[in-house]
Amino acid sequence: MFKGFYNLTSGMVTHQRNLTVVGNNMVNISTAGFKESRYIASTFDDVMYSRVGNEEKIYTEIGRQSYIRANSEIYVDYSQGIPEPTEIPLDFAIMGDGFFAIQREDGDIVYTRAGSFSLDEEGFLCFPGAGQVLDPEGNPIQLGTDKLAVDAQGNISTQDGAYLGQLGVYVFEDPQQLDHDGEGFFTGEGAQPAQLPQVLWKYLERSNTDMVRVMTEMLTSQRALQSAASVTKMYDEVMGHAASDVGRMG
Numbered sequence: 001m002f003k004g005f006y007n008l009t010s011g012m013v014t015h016q017r018n019l020t021v022v023g024n025n026m027v028n029i030s031t032a033g034f035k036e037s038r039y040i041a042s043t044f045d046d047v048m049y050s051r052v053g054n055e056e057k058i059y060t061e062i063g064r065q066s067y068i069r070a071n072s073e074i075y076v077d078y079s080q081g082i083p084e085p086t087e088i089p090l091d092f093a094i095m096g097d098g099f100f101a102i103q104r105e106d107g108d109i110v111y112t113r114a115g116s117f118s119l120d121e122e123g124f125l126c127f128p129g130a131g132q133v134l135d136p137e138g139n140p141i142q143l144g145t146d147k148l149a150v151d152a153q154g155n156i157s158t159q160d161g162a163y164l165g166q167l168g169v170y171v172f173e174d175p176q177q178l179d180h181d182g183e184g185f186f187t188g189e190g191a192q193p194a195q196l197p198q199v200l201w202k203y204l205e206r207s208n209t210d211m212v213r214v215m216t217e218m219l220t221s222q223r224a225l226q227s228a229a230s231v232t233k234m235y236d237e238v239m240g241h242a243a244s245d246v247g248r249m250g
Helices: 004-027 209-248
Strands: 037-043 050-053 061-063 067-076 084-086 093-094 099-103 109-112 126-127 131-133 148-149 155-158 163-166 170-171 184-189 199-202 203-205
Touching: 004 037, 093 099, 093 131, 099 126, 126 184
Parallel strands: 093 203
Antiparallel strands: 037 067, 050 061, 084 203, 093 199, 099 109, 099 131, 099 170, 109 184, 126 131, 148 155, 155 163
16 A cells, blocks of 8 residues: 555655766866766665575575665766866876876875876975875875976976876776765775876866766756655655545444
8 A cells, every 4th residue: 555655765765866976976077087977776676575495595486576776886987088288287187097096194095087286395296185196106206396298108207308207097907896985086996007008298187077968867857856755745645545534434
């Protein structure tokens, strides 16, 4: 009698979670190197799946019902964003796979596609508010100047040709296993220096979020959420009348 509440409630939860993800994508649409996320939900077929087994583990299905949708995962789209020229000497963009490595003050390392760097008080290349940028060996890069020359592999030299270091570009076997904070920083194990990194100097990678598609998805989810909430209210009123009418008949 009340099974409809499962579908309606799960529908509202699903669309609310999707709106949270879509909203974060929209907020970061101008964030350099941002990778959009997508909320994926699937029918929770096996939640109410009962079986009878034996020692040989040969099972007989005795019932199967599905009334709700469940959160499967939040998928991050790592497709390439459009490189945008900035003419700023400490801006960098990665072409293809990989991340810049940033070491925080507490020693933790985070990874990002955003290459809008600056110099700290000691002349080290850093990500403002996050930490120092690392080279392929995991060491901070001390430049001391922004009068640079940078090649396509991220090798940094002075304008006189003196070698200063190389930008570290790190790759992961499965980037979907990385944790992310929703603002473009990722954490995880198994980072390896890229063998043939491709770096654009004086460029930033734009967010790969499609504004039109995301706005359409947001409107669709909002309307679906409102519809589910309205139907839930109606369903509740119907159930209330049914319960009271049955009581009077008794």
